[in-house]
Amino acid sequence: MRWNFFKSTRRREEDLRREIATHLAFAAQDRVADGQDPEAARRAVLKEFGNVTLTLESTRRTWGGMWVDYAGALLGDLRYAVRLLLRSPGYSVIVIAVLALGIGTNLIAFALFKALALTPLPGVADAPALHFVYSRSRGGGLSSLSYPDYRYLRDEHPGYSAVAGASMQPFTLGLRERQLRLVGEFVTGNYFATLGVGAQRGRTILPSDDINPGGHPVVVISDGLWRREFAGDPDIIGKPIRLNSFLLTIVGVADEDFRGAVVGIQNDVFVPVTMLSQVSQFGGGNWLDDRHNSWVQTFARPRAGVTLARARAQTEVLAARLAAEYPIEEKTIRAFSMPFWESPYGAQTYVLPTTVLISAMSALLLLVVCINVAGLVLVRGMSRRGEMAARLALGASRPRILRLLLMEHLTLALPGACVGLVLPRLLEPIMASAQPDAAPLPLYFNFGPDGLVVAFAAALALVSALLSGLWPSLKGTRIDLASVIKDGLLPHSGRKSPMRTALVVCQIAMSFVLLVGTSLTVRSLEGARRADPGFDAAHVGSIVLDVKAGGYDEPGGRRFYRQLLDDLRADPGIEAASLASTLPLTLVDYGSNPEFAIEGHTRGPNEETHFFYNVIAPDYFRTLRIGVVAGRDFTRDDDPAAEPVAIVNETMARRFWGEPARAIGERIRMTEEWRTVVGVVEDIKYARINEDPRPYVYLPFEQMYLPGMTLQVRASSPSFPLLEHARRHVEMLDPNLSILEARMLTEQTRIAFAIYDVSARVLGVVGVVAMSLAALGIYGLVAYSVKQRTHEIGVRLAVGARRSDIVQLFMSMGVRLGVVGAAIGAGLAVVVTRFMASLLFGVSTTDPVSFVLVAGGVVSIALVASLVPAWFGARTDPLAALRHT
């Protein structure tokens, strides 16, 4: 449309020129007819007509009012700016590159922010408007709703147009030749409708799939799974697939962008909740009728005009009614609504604080970039004082000149923004390498540049153009005409440039803050890696198996696992082997945290007794080198026929029985039966390296059979090819059973450090960029000063100064800049890093090592950056210097 406008303007322009040409021709013809000589007639006509260009101009002005005039002038400015920048390509390239770095880094932060905050659930219409509904236990812990409670809310809530539910679970997908682990959701019949998601092929899961328990063997798959594993098969609808060895029919492929209802996680299959008992890996359990079984992640769409407060009040009323009709002891609040953002479920909980940190640091970096460019502009402004003076003298208004300068800076910033748009793409591999393949959940973030990111880039370009260009230009155009003319248009006066010095110091200070931030995150990462998690992951291999998917029933599965452990323990290369239902230190708690009752203990009014537990085989503690403090480990004799037993950790033993030894023989109850505590073991870090000590329970595999378990084996020597051996043992026992994953435990636990890792990597990049910019700034300032003082250097050398004196003169200038900048930066950093506290591990926000390290680094970089121009200055030929300046 805009282009059309220019085209039509061009046509009109030609039209007008033709019109005036005919006018001139007619006038000349008349004169010739009167008997004048053609050449004389032509000249006379032109004279009579007057200024053709002026006529063109004033006619043109009638066309589009002010706007066209203004646009035309802007276009002229643009043309001028481009020509000017092409004339000094070095300057242009540096400025564009520096701005690209600054803008690009901010785009990365923005892309992260966008992925989390603006489009948290890709493909879902207006996700942030959704409410989540949770229940709260006495101790304040949040949990999902039970299915009957969910159904009650769905049918009764007046403020919600739809209440849907889902349960994210791992699945084993059986393909012809292999098996695949993936994550998917069990969904209620109105799940897709509530989210506003459709099917690109076939249909979604519908309310008609939510009727008969066990009667709807259907599944909807994600676009990603469809393309990855089925090569986008157009005839996929109606084909059968095996999920957790249960046969389901594919009835649809969901919309392309849709990845389920959990922020940042790629869900690939969607199965009706009515199939839970048949399909879920978590076996048994009365999923659909039991009010004690809380598993429904409930979200709701408020009706138009219903505020959070109103929805909340309505939920409260329903919760109270539920509590009265169907009392359950352990829940104090059966249902309460919370806004999308407060939901503790999904990746935003872990990544949002890091994103905020990265955003803040990027903004700071952009500031450094702008200051750097401002420095360059200031120097150029000096050399363009002549031009500006001439423009002013010829009658240009200051707004007119400022418009020209703004255009110049935009022509620099916009290409910078374009290059910057590519940067998030470049960073993706860095981010990806921070996320181990073994991540327990397939994380997904929408980094891609879209309209929003492009708009943000444009806004950043404008801001940086204003910040870096216009402001110093403004200073530059405040010219005293008389002084410029007197001084012969060249800036001889003012040897010192206090403003440039201030800018460079400012830049160093900002870089100092960024570097301290980087150093703190790197040291947190180191600290987290060094921290003792309470177990020894080195030389331990993990192999994930699911015998149910391999076709084993419970007795068969028990036999298989028992035989496998026997075989492994007989292998001389293997020191210990065991099974566990969950792995330690993988960022999130898996399984559930049911409420435990402790015999002889009366629960306090606000006491939390929901604890996580792990189902393990004998020798687990020996395999992971966790010390048994009192009592004993499980043995194979702790079978279903024997007395139910449990092992607790030290924190739990101390809390309920005072000391570990006194816990032995006491009883706890998870569901129906009481279990006797037979052992107390040392605490470990169960999910996160920075978690507080908490009670934890271990249950014996023989008494709590689960088909999906992780084999844990410890090698006798570091060089032993552990995973191959373990694999071979599994294959020897059953060549058809798929090994879902085989990895060293150290690789698995890397996810626990991923947050520190990502921030350390991103901030590392930011820090290096900031420091190089600061170095560039110091270099520029010292080089400029050397150039300005060439004459002085000549005199000094002529009267006997040594070259080393000259080097010293300018180096001390650079170092002074560094020291002052570092001092200011240190002051700033003390204030700023305080906001990072929650993101650090094992270092204080005023970590002296970081501050000293960064200060040393900054001053040495100042030294190096000023050494080069100082050395060049010292090589000045005194004769030449005196003659030419």
Next chain:
Amino acid sequence: MESPAPASRLVLLQGTLDMLILQTLQWGPQHGYAITQMIRARSSEALQVETGSLYPALHRLERQGWVKADWGQTDTNQQAKFYRLTAAGKKQLARERDRWSQLVAAISGVLDPDPAKG
């Protein structure tokens, strides 16, 4: 031909050019040069339309929809851009003539007060 002596030349009053153009076009579509010639002839060479004002005026009138412009043939078979009065232009002309006569009457009243007494 030299310009007429300054004395015989009148400066157009602000805002009257539009009216003169519209009036000229009343007699039929014309191109720019012909318009200047006609105004000059009708004013007995007293009114000389500056081309620097003529074309902006024509384009302004076109923009306001009072005239319409099309390329066409002259009597001598040459291409030229012809301006034609539109219906709206006719109304505008009537309005301007009206205002003009009021203005003339008012000014004459001031210059030549009460001729009956004089």
